[in-house]
Amino acid sequence: MLEFDLHWQRGGFCLQAQGRLDGGVIGLCGPSGAGKSTLLALIAGLRQPDAGVIRWHGKVLVEPARGVFLPPEQRRIGLVFQDGCLFPHLTVQQNLLYGYRRRPAGERLFRPDAITALLDIGHLLTRRPRDLSGGEKQRVALGRALLYSPSLLLLDEPLASLDSHRKQQILPFLQQVRDTLGIPMLYVSHAEDEVRYLTDRLWHMEAGRLHTGPAGKSIGP
Amino acid sequence: MLTPAEAEALALSAKVAFWCMVTGLLPGVALAWLLARGRFPGKALLDALVHLPMVLPPVVPGYLLLLAFGRQGPAGQWLNETFGLNLSFHWTGAVLASLVMGLPLLVQPVRLSFQLIDSRLEQASRSLGAGPWRTFLTITLPLAAPGILVGAILAFSRSLGEFGATITFVGNIAGETRTLPLAIYSYIQQPGGEAPAWRLILISVGLALAALLASNALTRRLQRQLGYRDHA
Incomplete structure (x- = not known):
């Protein structure tokens, strides 16, 4: 279970977010510039909040007031970027195994062949990212994050760069991930219909404010 | 085709240029990274200092090197007492002179390639369990490889052409510090030296072009x- 209460300010932009994620999929919607990506970066540890706290099953990941900041590589939080962010100098296979190799054998949740089969990317393993289509890139990016065995998966507009036809091809894979792997997911998108395909639990973000609605409850101090 | 003295100058130049490139890589990449990514007070000053030799008359860095690393200089004395090293009037001094002169040319392309790397790739690496160092070694450095290669070759070429700082710091000693440009200069000063000078000039042009x-x-x-590019 992830609980957070975060405050972050840069220039004139101020982000205030309180929420709680206890499994399943939560969609995070809102116009661009609302701070959705910033919230993911804060949770993943790519940015440091000015104040607040993030707890994962009670363990504090970050708390500026006490000088606690766990760097991203120690948080075990998977991240899928909008355009995949595959490493261009590595093959698909090397990309897939990049995080897998950093995980001790006992902590690995999935076998590479199981993930490549699930995402139907087995035939791409020797290719370089530049030779992949947009949809293939996103599936590889998803596989790379999954093989890292994350205990939480953050997806930042993973389908935004794809046309609606390709989206329809990827969404079933995301459903598969949701139904068979059981990793909690926070799914960011500005397209609500896309999110509704995966979950009916929605959070909204607007002008730096997170509204968790009925799905999320605010946490006490 | 080449006389022993000419061949000696050519071999010495190659040796100096090679060591200039090798010893320059580590400080060059480190400086390029600092200038591309670092945020620290005095960064503009460091930037200017690295590039200063490009705009100074080469005799100036050469003379400053002589003051610092000469037998009486503080750095020179320290090196001599600690490691028994003597750079002045020695070919290793020629390496240092061309390193100082070539560093801006090495740093510039490396810095540019660091700046061009999409920082989200490094974030992706961090979020896949790789710490800052591993991310640097497995993502940042390989992606900057083209820039590093260009920088290394530019440093090598610059060293082949280095004249002013070298002759000021380590002199013009045949077989020790008389590199290609110094040999050309010496032949031009001699009566009847045009023919060997021309041979060396052609070699210089050929090497630089290559x-x-x-x-x-x-x-x-x-x-x-x-x-980065398609197969075209």
């Missing part, structure tokens, strides 16, 4: 391998 062409070809190949 280095630049090789740098271009290697960069294109590397960029293709790294996925």
Whole structure:
């Protein structure tokens, strides 16, 4: 279970977010510039909040007031970027195994062949990212994050760069991930219909404010 | 075709240029990274200092090196007492002189390639369990490889052409510090030295041209391998 209460300010932009994620999929919607990506970066540890706290099953990941900041590589939080962010100098296979190799054998949740089969990317393993289509890139990016065995998966507009036809091809894979792997997911998108395909639990973000609605409850101090 | 003295100058130049490139890589990459990514007070000053030799008359850095690393200089005395090293009037001094002069040319392309790397790739690496160092070694450095290669070749070529700082710091000693440009200069000063001077001039032009062409070809190949370009 992830609980957070975060405050972050840069220039004139101020982000205030309180929420709680206890499994399943939560969609995070809102116009661009609302701070959705910033919230993911804060949770993943790519940015440091000015104040607040993030707890994962009670363990504090970050708390500026006490000088606690766990760097991203120690948080075990998977991240899928909008355009995949595959490493261009590595093959698909090397990309897939990049995080897998950093995980001790006992902590690995999935076998590479199981993930490549699930995402139907087995035939791409020797290719370089530049030779992949947009949809293939996103599936590889998803596989790379999954093989890292994350205990939480953050997806930042993973389908935004794809046309609606390709989206329809990827969404079933995301459903598969949701139904068979059981990793909690926070799914960011500005397209609500896309999110509704995966979950009916929605959070909204607007002008730096997170509204968790009925799905999320605010946490006490 | 070449007299022993000419061949000696050529071999010495190659040796100096090679060591200039090798010893320059680590400080060059480190400086390039600091200038590309670092945020610290005095960064503008460091930037200016690195590039200063490009705009100074080469005799100035040469003379300052002589003051610092000469037998009486503080750095020179320290090196001599601690390691028994003596740079002045020695070919290793020629390496240092061309390193100082070549560093801006090495740093510039490396810095540019660090700046061009999409920082989200490094974030992706961090979020896949790789710490800052591993991310640097497995993502940042390989992606900057084309720039590093260009920088290394430019440093090598610059060293082949280094004249002013070298002659000021380590003199013009045949077989020790008389590199290609110094040999050309010496022949031009001698009566009847035109023929050997011309041979060495042609070699210089050929070497410089070859280095630049090789740098271009290697960069294109590397960029293709790294996925920056298509197969075209």
